[in-house]
Amino acid sequence: MAGAYEVTATRKRPQDFDKLVGQDFVVSTLENAIKEGRIAHAYLFSGPRGVGKTSSARLLAKALNCEKGPTPHPCGECDSCKAIAIGQDVDVIEIDGASNTSVNDIRAIKEEVMYPPQSSRYKIYIIDEVHMLSTSAFNALLKTIEEPPEYIIFIFATTELQKVPATIRSRCQQFRFHLISQEEIMKCLRSAAEDLGIEADEDALFWIARESTGSMRDAYTLFDQVAAFSGKHITLSGIREKLSIAGFGAISNIVEKTLQGKSEETLSAIAKLFEDGVSADQIVKDSAEFFRTLLLYSAGIRRPEILGAALSDIPENITSLLTREQIEAALKAFLDLYRDLRYSLSPRYEIELLFTRLSALPGLVSKEEIVRRMEELKKGVVSGSVVVKTAPLPSIPMEKKTPIAKADEKQREIADQQPINVSIAPSAPPAEAEEENEEEEANGDLTITPDVFPSIAEALRKMGKISSARYITSIDRIEKDDNGFFIFIISKPLAFNTLKNDEKSIEKATASALEEEVHIKLRFEEKEKDEEVFSEQMKALRAFFGGNLSHTKKKETKKEEEINHVTDNEPVRIDENDGLAPEPDEED
Ligand SMILES: [Zn+2]
Structure with a gap:
């Protein structure tokens, strides 16, 4: 974009209430009041910066002083309208509260208000950043707004309503301005780009709108800055490059x-x-x-x-x-x-x-979760219901098969050497289990394939189990045990944790998806990973999280250690490497 142009915020300053963006409530209330002739002597506009307070104050002044008014739709043609639009009207006095804070300035206003407007219906004071006035200045002002002459109207604007004394606030008709939605800002930016004949990518405008956090003025300012280096086409990559943002x-x-x-x-x-x-x-x-x-x-x-x-x-x-x-x-x-x-x-x-x-973040597990899992494990051990791992039954293969198949091999080896693999799943008490077994025989041929996962997820969603619905695809494979239970095997600790919490719901959801009674259990099984690398990361993470995390170390003593951690009331971290089966090469 070569050459200078009028600053967009000025160019796009609304000249009509209809053009004021994102303040519908303010606009309709003001319009109605003007239409019905209910004119207050003091207005207080509050809200974040750059959302249209000053613009509204000027619009209100125009609406009140337009030669064809008071009207919610000032003509924009008469002397009054034209003068106000460029801030040159003698009867509309704009004062910046930030630089006129002293009581003397207010005294001057007090004297001035004695003189009626020169050429308009009303003499209107727009005092911006009114909260900046000193207490004595407020007191002086108060007397004036308590009994103003008929022709005087004050319009105060502030970004910090709480700093305006209650005595002033209570004498004003108050309007709260809101941040402008990203959508509306984007709409305005699109139109601004169009006016300038510039093509602007949506993601670039989205970025500008996001950066301006609800302030239209900020959005226009940033837009101008971006337009200045973007030539005829505003792109996000151009913005990234020039403004050096990630x-x-x-x-x-x-x-x-x-x-x-x-x-x-x-x-x-x-x-x-x-x-x-x-x-x-x-x-x-x-x-x-x-x-x-x-x-x-x-x-x-x-x-x-x-x-x-x-x-x-x-x-x-x-x-x-x-x-x-x-x-x-x-x-x-x-x-x-x-x-x-x-x-x-x-x-x-x-x-x-x-x-x-x-x-190492995905493996970070809360202390509470670890305690819960350990409690379940203990219960399982006590009741003798821990699942004994045998060589896996023919499994139903999933798409992302390679690493799992490898893990399977490993599991087989492990199973030979150390037959007891503990599932954290609390199993049903034996009596109940027997009962269930009988039922199971009825659908002995039933299989569950990944293509029912969407239906299971849908059923879970209906039960309000949103997280589990999302994680259901994390099931690596499904096996069926001798009792006819479907074992859902998951290697991601997170997915397992989440799903485990909803085990019963998943069972129901699966049953409803298959339209068959089923019994399921969830089982965690590790996948392979380079433990040494991980340990380094773990150390770093532990240091990073203020030592508030400890890593269940590895190998044979793992279970013991985990339990110790719990007893010590220390948080424990579990990762993919922290599956319960040890590395075979570590067994002597
Ligand atoms: Zn007019």
């Missing part, structure tokens, strides 16, 4: 790589951001925003203007992997880092370290 997509990409354990790719993606000139501050800020969005999303929020991202940008592969608790932990980590950044020797190292540590 952006939601870039952070999402890094987090995804981190969670996949691809630390090399993570680090080079971070390096790329630094090369592009994105500051450490900005990366941390964008990362915090990213996790905030995920947190809101995991809490069920779907409105893009609250999420701060388009729904299509939400990375399902990340949200389905992390619990709310884990997302919270990540958000807190970035907020902490943001706060500590200025004391850091090398902000870049801190960022690299933090992202590397995040790779």
